[in-house]
Amino acid sequence: MENKKIWLSSPHMGENEFKYVTEAFDLNWISPVGPHLNKFEEKLSEISEGKDVAAVSSGTSAIHLALILLGIKNGDEVLCSSFTFSASVNPIVYQAATPIFLDSELDTWNMSPEFLELAIKDRITRGKKPKAIILVHLYGMPAKMNEILEIANKYDIPIIEDAAEGLGSTYFGKPLGCMSDFGIYSFNGNKIITTSGGGALISSDSEMINKAKFLATQARDDAPHYEHTHIGYNYRLSNVSASIGLGQLEVxxxxxxxxxxxxxxxxxxxxxxxxxxxxxxxxxxxxxxxxxxxxxxxxxxxxxxxxxxxxxxxxxxxxxxxxxxxxxxxxxxxxxxxxxxxxxxxxxxxxxxxxxxxxxxxxxxxxxxxxxxxxx
Missing domain, CATH: 3.90.1150.10 (Aspartate Aminotransferase, domain 1)
Structure with a gap:
């Protein structure tokens, strides 16, 4: 008998995912709005220390929105782990900013605090103080947050905490993604839980998250017609995808x-x-x-x-x-x-x-x- 294929990390579902998706179809909530999307964000908030949550189409889009909210623009520099997937970096280039890559440590495999401070000092001497740090928790292993936060606070540089691979991991009891200005999750098909494809942006700043939701739904202004005063994006997670996420979060x-x-x-x-x-x-x-x-x-x-x-x-x-x-x-x-x-x-x-x-x-x-x- 021929051996079956063993995949690296394949998605799998249970009965509750089917139940929630069926509810969404039965109620005709299949657009990027609906009760399952709202509930999914509420449940994510519960496991993220009560942070405000915007469920979006991917972890990449969550990083992109965070950069926009931080005002990252053409010519700015953003520090980022070199040892990561390109989705952590691509949004920097979307904003016409410059990624500055930092090496890892051999114990955590994550961003080296030593290289972080070295890079900040060097960029400042060159007249280019970095505008943000994208810190990745690789393969679910926490980075050394205390040291990194101390350095970021010292130089007043905001952190986007990329916990795409770290949902369910903790650092001295604190969930990954919850210790910085912004956190992001990914629910891609190979992640620990999935919404088929999706992600989330989290923050303790409710105003920022509300703005993220606005930008993620094509930046449609409050008007009876289609009115736009900002560039928007089609980044919102659908109610159907959120239905899958509800069942996945339970396990x-x-x-x-x-x-x-x-x-x-x-x-x-x-x-x-x-x-x-x-x-x-x-x-x-x-x-x-x-x-x-x-x-x-x-x-x-x-x-x-x-x-x-x-x-x-x-x-x-x-x-x-x-x-x-x-x-x-x-x-x-x-x-x-x-x-x-x-x-x-x-x-x-x-x-x-x-x-x-x-x-x-x-x-x-x-x-x-x-x-x-x-x-x-």
């Missing part, structure tokens, strides 16, 4: 529990392979383990790419860690501070299948194939 903690169990299973079962290491949590850090990630040592007899291809032959999807932005063809001309750490992580790192719908049989099959790869 968020179950998803986190399952993914942490998957991480622990891999770590335990692969502990005898000395060439493989796993990122550990620092005290006070609680990761949702969105994706289990590993590093293959430099002296390993097989490379991360050889392991990826070996798994692929058995229909097991794995993926290299993010290629740093300062190495990307589209971004390589922009300034970068450091880079050795993120380049190291990209060179030796691999994401393993981590979907919360994986069976014990799936996990055993993956572990056995990895062991086989290192035995050959």
């Amino acid at each position: 968020l903690q179950d998803r986190v529990k399952k993914r942490r169990e998957i991480f622990n299973f891999y770590k335990t079962q692969l502990s005898e392979i000395k060439e493989i290491s796993f990122p550990d949590e620092i005290e006070g850090f609680y990761s949702n383990r969105w994706l289990t990630t590993i590093l293959i040592s430099e002296d390993s007899k097989i490379t991360k790419e050889e392991l990826r291809l070996f798994l692929e032959k058995d229909k097991i999807e794995s993926r290299p860690l993010w290629k740093p932005m300062h190495m990307q063809p589209i971004f390589k001309e922009y300034p970068a501070y450091g880079g050795d750490n993120s380049e190291y992580l990209f060179k030796y790192g691999l994401c393993l299948p981590s979907g919360s719908n994986m069976s014990d049989e799936d996990l055993i099959r993956i572990v056995n194939k990895i062991k086989q790869a290192f035995e050959n």
